[in-house]
Amino acid sequence: MEKIRFEHLTKKFGEVVAVDDLNLTVYDKELIVLLGPSGCGKTTTLRLIAGLEFPTGGRVIMNGEDLTCVHPKDRKMSMVFQSYALYPHMTAFDNIAFPLKIKKLHLNEIQKKVREVAELLNIEDLLHRKPKELSGGERQRVALGRAIVKEPEVFLMDEPLSNLDAKLRVFLRGELKSLQKKLGITTIYVTHDQVEAMSMADRIAVMNRGELQQVSPPDELYHNPTTSFVAGFIGTPPMNLIDCSFIEKSGRAFLDAGEFTIDVSDLEGTLKTTATGSELVLGVRPEDVLILQGKAKENGDFVASVHTIEPLGLEVIVTVRKGDKLLCIRVLGDFRASIGEEVGVSINKQKVHIFDAKTGKRCNAA
Amino acid sequence: MKRESLWHTRKAYWYIIPSLSLFFFFFLYPIIYTVYISATNANFFNIMKGPTFVGVENYETLLFEKDFFYSLIRTVLFMLTSVPLKVLAGLLLAILFSSPLVKAKRILMPLALIPWAAPWFFSVLIWRGMFNVDFGIINKMLISIGLSPINWLNNAGNAFIAYNIVEVYLTYPFMMATIFSAIQSVPPDLYESAIMDGAGSWAKFRHVTLPLVKKPLFWATIMTGIASYLIFGVPFLLNSGGPAGENEFLLVYGYKEAFNLGRYGYAAAFMILVFILLAILVFTFLKLTKMMEE
């Protein structure tokens, strides 16, 4: 069921286009993440939803109602800022109670609601403290408390975990996710951390330079990126993206990457129809490449030399080089080789992603 | 809605209007009214019945009035003496109190600033007492070291000196504090890098402190220059503008024309001229310094 819809949402700051013709639907009770590098427009989008910024074009619709002329306080949304924005001169209790106090609720009711929320978040003992007496994680929970107590229809979260240390972040990711599921409130979550997005989101909307690149559930984003940007952004270590051109030779089709060529005759059909030219980008994930050592090295697509080896316990990340091109490969289990050793590289043609170099869009079918 | 953001709203005007109207009605409008008055022959006798419009007559009279020019010259003289004194005092004191060699700065400096808090006329009148020929403490101290007492306030020349002393006393805390905070805002790394380059104290002052302090110093000089030009309270309260009006600086002269002689229209025209001249002075000064910078 649709909760919020963006129609041709555009925001310009002078000449700079922060959000460019965004069209997106957010469904009821889902946790959707706006993901992208800094400056991609995700925070601006969030502020447009909240009503702190006004769109240059397009509109935001919630529950069928156009929000353009609705004041932030009437939008039934709560926002958790990156800095939490906890009022420093008020105790945790007063911070959480603030929205209720503004609504002029009765003192008893305020007390009841605040305690309920505090219990939910496990911060009952901290209520009398001021923000400066709280740790990062505790402050975060107070900020959440303030957002929850309003009983909003939508949660807006602007990188709420980025100010915390790594361990706490990992722990709170799970907590936030289960809290959201429990409360069943539609949540729009902004982050630049793709691991965070992948682990928390029902769907992820990837943005770059104000444009929506793709919106899909995490799995699909990983396995079927529709643009080269998304392909390169999602996944650690990132997908290998190699510039190449499409050539036909003696009845077979190849991707020529300069240093090496790959036979893609099986995919020829789709490529010819969707590509705008012959300039393409070949994408293949590190786990979809095989290393062949010893005699077997001639059996791969081409031969390269070992550049670096990073043993990570469960797996080894090997970078090989051919000419000026580097390829990142994931090897499970043990791997022994010396730097500079020649090895064979075999790319799984079933798992390649081919993108148009000019538009960035995907050319081959999933 | 064509607005940019929540902060772009016309309601902003409503929040500003109260203070703006207060300022307009009780301050700005009177200033404008001064222009009107200057074009009438308003004086003590006809003010209630309604003075008549005389156009630029007052201004004409003024420009031929020699007292006006004497007053202007005296004021300029005062500016030429007091401004360097005040700026130097502020600068030297600021340097002194920011020197690492001075101990107990945290106690001494606030103490040195206390005269700032005293109401100005309070200080001026105390000085009036101290300058008294017969029993003023200053003359008593002079006598005790064998010098003869000076007739401070009844002698035009000495009174001029007295004005300077009092004016420096009144302004040194402010100048000192302004320049001091400008000095404090120089990042310490600059000094450290100068030390590494082999700079001694004087070189450090000349090449690090001075350039960065130049701008606040410049503005402080302008402000204090304007203050000297518009000096009123000090000469007026010390000795009513010199024995027999010999030290009547511009604003003192204007005040007396208005409230001792009751020539309101004339005095208003005088004030307007004073301010026009001020604007010209400041403008030329700024233009000159800008030209010198290029």
Next chain:
Amino acid sequence: MKTIFLSWVLTGLALLIVIAGLFPLYWIVVAALRPYGTLYTTKIMLFPIDATLDAFRWLLFESKFFIWLKNSLIVYMVTLFTCMMTVVPASYTLSRFKFSGKNSLLSSYFVLSQIMTGMSVMGLIALYTLLLKLQLINSLIVLGLIYAASLVPYISWYLKTYFDSLPKDFDEAALVDGASFFQNLRYVVIPMAKPGIVVAITLITVIAWSEWTLASILLGSENFTLAVGLVSLQARWETPWNRFAAMSILYAIPIITVFVLAQRYLKAGLTLGGIKG
């Protein structure tokens, strides 16, 4: 070795400056305590051995001190209240909101603050004639309003700069939480702006309490503020110095105390207020 010697010399110099600065204040205290006639002797007396509280007795029981004090307080209350009530929302608006004419207004406020003191004499003539015609002369409330009006540019500019230093996040959080402009001001902004507001109040207090020129022309003798009353004690030839001193001490002490107490806030507030220039 040389630096230690220099250090003592400079410290001594600083101490000398402090003493010279505080000397007039010391002198007035001594003058208040000495019997009147003795001031005419040629001897210097740094410590008033013949101290008497005669002047203070006169001050408390015979002089018009309390009447003048009451008048000063009335003017002060009007000034403080009017100025803060109108300027605080205005400077907050100047800090946060964007509207056309904002920058011109701010620069004019800045320029005006600098020349304000001089303008008061110029405005004096007009104010006097205007108020005379409107029959509003000799009114304490009108004087308070005039003071408040003359403080608008300076205090607005100062508070605006101070508000600029408070992060906008809190305001936006409050707005999303449902606060109106005034609720935001009252519950969020003003509590966080305490140092700046203390500085503003101190500035208003010092300026309003020390104003003499306007008050001396616009007030009749029964409405004299302490400032005007004090100066009126100065006669052309013979001033009762001990009485003058006694009253002036009682007049100046509150203001100096306020200043010293507010030093803590002043340090934080003044640098934020951009005195660095």
